[in-house]
Amino acid sequence: MNALAISLQTYFTTFAHTQRDLSANTITSYRDTWRMLLKYLTATLKVPADALDFDAITATNVTGFLDHLEHERGNGTRTRNARLTAIRAVLGRALPDYPEHAATITHVLAFPPKRTTRPVIEFLIPDQVDALLAAPDPTNWTGRRDHALLAMTVQTGLRISEICSLTHDDIHLGTGPHIACTGKGRHQRITPLTQATVSTMTTYLAERITRPGTALFCGPHGQPLSRDALEHRLAKHLATATATCPSLAAKHVTMHTLRHTAAMNLLAAGVDVSVIALWLGHADTHSTDAYLHADLAIKQAAIDRTRPPDVKPGTYQPEPDILAWLTSL
Structure with missing residues (x-):
């Protein structure tokens, strides 16, 4: 050797x-x-x-x-x-x-790492989320499981590795409903669940406990779903959702896109960036700052605050009659 x-x-x-x-x-x-x-x-x-x-x-x-x-x-x-x-x-x-x-x-x-450019974060808007959550077939177990999985991911923003490692003991639906996970860097955190997610997960767990294994989201024989399996299921439901929401076709959607969607929803609701960093399990707020760059509403609000008093707020729109506009110059 x-x-x-x-x-x-x-x-x-x-x-x-x-x-x-x-x-x-x-x-x-x-x-x-x-x-x-x-x-x-x-x-x-x-x-x-x-x-x-x-x-x-x-x-x-x-x-x-x-x-x-x-x-x-x-x-x-x-x-x-x-x-x-x-x-x-x-x-x-x-x-x-x-x-x-x-x-x-x-x-x-001595090799230095290659310099990278940070791409603009891609996320789903409410109509696209609704179409995706409606895509799984509710008449079979796999569809009901996938609906619960997608709904929980969009709300909590868990990483794909965290989802794969969840067991049914990690979710608590009583007082102060939440889900506990061990994330990147072995950081343990607790993420609150909304009432809508609690309702979805309660229905799902009632059926889940009749199946073998301890994984929260399991395969046909109770085994935990792999990363590839999750991405495969997401791709399948995206194809279905695109039929009712064509704007999805222009987006490259992965499980991490759902994590970005959860963060953008929190930001749109006015949640502070430091709180979002804790929610997502970021070690510091530098990773979370990327969501500020992706939110055009925040930038528009900044523009509106700096406009002259006599200027109407909003994005500039040209006059419909170009000749009248030229005359007024």
């Missing part, structure tokens, strides 16, 4: 769990990155995976792998940077143990 193989086994069996105490999602992401990197190097260098060592993890090869992710796999810049972080995490841990490979390793550790 060569030095690279030993380092990978040490990192994922000991260091990541005992010394760093990384979350299961982080370990999975790091593992998948190294699997893809080794497969890429095997195909590029024509060398078996077991024969790859640190001398194959050169700056040129890592750059080629990152470009492969972007141009051939269609990954975005954020994904590219996350994969680079995973590579650097293992190499940084291995560097003190293998000084003979220091030159190769330090070149990769």
Whole structure:
């Protein structure tokens, strides 16, 4: 077994769990990155995976792998940077143990992340939400489950990983109804439920308890739904909802879009950004500031406050009679 193989086994069996105490999602992401990197190097260098060592993890090869992710796999810049972080995490841990490979390793550790541009947040307006929630078929169990899942997600703004990990013990529908979850960075939080969500979930849970397993939203045999399963169900219902709400066709909607929708609904209701950050489980308000940029109503209100006293508030509209308007100049 060569030095690279030993380092990978040490990192994922000991260091990541005992010394760093990384979350299961982080370990999975790091593992998948190294699997893809080794497969890429095997195909590029024509060398078996077991024969790859640190001398194959050169700056040129890592750059080629990152470009492969972007141009051939269609990954975005954020994904590219996350994969680079995973590579650097293992190499940084291995560097003190293998000084003979220091030159190769330090070149990769010196890679800066690629600069990203923050896209405008996409979210659903009320008519689109109503169409999506009406899409699941209420005559079967799967449709009733999906309706409850979508309704709860739009109201609470939970992440897809948080939804997948929920059990029926995490939801409380009595006094002070809420749902408890462990989110990103192992931060535990409690999210209140509205009366409409409580009504939906009460009906759903009455049917859910007759099925096996503990997952709040489960498959046919009681097993928790995976991320892919949730996105697949959402895509199915989006296709149905688009027939009654054509504006959905112009939007790229994922489960995270529903999280953005919950945040924008809170912002539109006048909730402070710091409270929204706590609601969503953000470590600070910098992540939540993006919702301020997406809300045109806030910007319009700012414009209206700074208008001259003799100017009518609102967006400028030209006079209907262009000749009369030119005459009045």
